[in-house]
Amino acid sequence: MARIDVNRFGEMEMFVRTIEAGSFSAAARAAHLSPSAVSKLISRLEARLNARLVNRSTRRIQLTPEGAEFYERSQRLLAELDDAEQAAAGALAPRGKLRINANVPVGTQILLPLMPAFCARYPAVSVDISLTDKVVDLVEERTDVALRSGPLRNSRLMARKLGETRLLLVAAPGYLARQGAPSTPADLEAHQRLSLCYARVNETWPFVVDGQPISLAPRGPVRISDGEALRQLALSGLGIARLAWFQVADDIAQGRLVPVLEDFDAGECEEVHAVFLGQGGHLPARVRAFLDFMVENVRLG
Structure with a gap:
């Protein structure tokens, strides 16, 4: 049984925010705290877990393998907590920031033309889009969904097929x-x-x-x-x-x-997938909404 004086969800949220911000100072500014306070919080979390979660440098932080696993699981738990609170408040509409990565052809020819309809359907969701043909690490790049064409590598990523061309x-x-x-x-x-x-x-x-x-x-x-x-x-x-x-x-x-x-x-045909971390039942509502929207609307011909 966890000690009740440890705010584990608060620690998780600060840890996730720090990874997504990319540095202690950026996370501190967003949370209106000092960088040393954020650093100490992460250090206390590491001490409680008896595991190093991040490698620190003067400019950025990098997840260790244990940190990457904890980050992914923390995202899922926080998403469940967010969904529970929204359900209790009667506000199930997706909201928050959605980070999408796509290769350049899929991004320019498929994703961008669909954005007006997606934003009109989900006005409470803000979208960050990155276009590159390099395969990005979703944890390192703090990405919710990546749109990829071609064969998928074996990995811990989940995928939904959008079609083939x-x-x-x-x-x-x-x-x-x-x-x-x-x-x-x-x-x-x-x-x-x-x-x-x-x-x-x-x-x-x-x-x-x-x-x-x-x-x-x-x-x-x-x-x-x-x-x-x-x-x-x-x-x-x-x-x-x-x-x-x-x-x-x-x-x-x-x-x-x-x-x-x-x-x-x-x-020869090429498949296009949306890939993401975690099981579908543990996704934030905004991610589930985007995946469903893409499956519904993508037409590759």
């Missing part, structure tokens, strides 16, 4: 007029094949030729860090790129990009 090769009409349209995958050896450069991608382009699967590595004058920038390079006429259908559907309809080698398409 076809991948296809496209090029600008001007590029094809200069270089000629490839008739077979072998013709790509004479073409500029644009690709991504971040380390987690080992990209090959799959085809089916005479009923047999083959693959070809992209090779061109430029490699780039995100999918939206890759689309812009294709639009500029620099070469051929492999992109998701949802990225280029409007460009194809408007004649800005042209599909190539469709007769040799291997039919």
Whole structure:
């Protein structure tokens, strides 16, 4: 039985706020306390738990493995407490800050166009959005939900599938007029094949030729860090790129990009997921609302 003179929920809340603020001083300003008071509170919590939760430096704090686990569990418990209080007050509408990370194509083409409808439905939720094609650590980056495309790594993250999208090769009409349209995958050896450069991608382009699967590595004058920038390079006429259908559907309809080698398409698709920490029953109402909204509204084509 816990001692009643220890405000464990208060300690948890201050610990979570400190991690989300990124430093003792930032957390202290938000809580109208001194940095030393916040530091002492975290030290008392560590002493009570007999575990180091954070590694301290002059500019920032970093979670230890034990701290990351405690942070995740504290978030869930605080979310349950928040939901209980809202239910008791008859105020079940989601509220608070929602932090979302998305890769650039999904963010620009899918997430941002849906934000007006989401904000209109949930006016008490404020949204912070970060767009990057790098895979972020949800705890380190203090992120509630990340939207990711491609295969998911094995991890403690939960995921909800938002859909899947076809991948296809496209090029600008001007590029094809200069270089000629490839008739077979072998013709790509004479073409500029644009690709991504971040380390987690080992990209090959799959085809089916005479009923047999083959693959070809992209090779061109430029490699780039995100999918939206890759689309812009294709639009500029620099070469051929492999992109998701949802990225280029409007460009194809408007004649800005042209599909190539469709007769040799291997039919590969890419899944898009929303990933998050914790079990669905322990999520803050604002996170549950966002996940449900995305499942309801995302159309990848």
